[in-house]
Amino acid sequence: MKKSILGILILILIADISFAQNSAAEQEIITLSKNKWQWMSDKNVEALTKLFDEKSVFVHMGGSWGKDREIDIIKSGGIHYKKADIHEVSVKIIDNTAILLNRITLLAVIGSNEVTNPFIVTEVYIKKDGAWKMGSLSFTRLMTP
Template identity: 55%
Template sequence: MIRLLIPLCLLWTITSSYAQQLAEATSEANATEIIALSQKKWQWMADRLVDSLDVLFHPEAVFVHMDGTLTREQELEVIRTGRIHYKHAEIFEVSVRFLSPTTAVLLNRIRLDAVVGGNEVTNPFMVTEVYVRENNHWKLGTLAFTRLLER
């Protein structure tokens, strides 16, 4: 019995170690993918590439701005018409945490240069982005701006 138990314990240890390494590698790869996707999103917003954003934004996405919230359609229209022109986002810090294999929260500390209502503005923000994985693609479910005190 002990002769059988020792190899089984060894096999379980090797298998669980491999599974943990695989999970960590997958998590790192997903984090890298989400960070790259977020950076593309900022560029698409600056370039007003609404078609690319339309694919990225989840159908039920919510966008939280300093003056209120917008639906996916409202955010796309704001970008399309230039009511808000996200000119440039300088990213100072970024982190990704996984709530599950299909839900990730990305935090960006940025300085955003934008044109809002015809006025050029620059604001420091902590931006929260929530991504959900559907049909093997990450979709942006929430984008929320929190204005920071000057640093």
């Protein structure tokens, strides 16, 4: 009986430790995503260059491209991500991959036009050498605000 209770307590402790680790990793991704939105708003291409993996892909309403073009677009102001109002966030971690979904309202300047759109944004992060790198950023425009 004592061994059974001890075994159950050990299982509960292991489950709590595992949950805490996942929760900390999820919070790390949420914080990284929030920082990324700020860096995009600030046109901080140095921080973004470090964050984006060399093989990363970006999907927008106007097309898809890789890291270099995304950095160039941000740097030149072709797209200025002025402000992302984040309404909902969820994170799923699968091994060394994190998938974050944001429901946002994005205020952006594209060319000389200021636009506001509601999006679900999918962000995929991969843990490499102990650090999270962005592998994909994809915008899906919502039909309702």
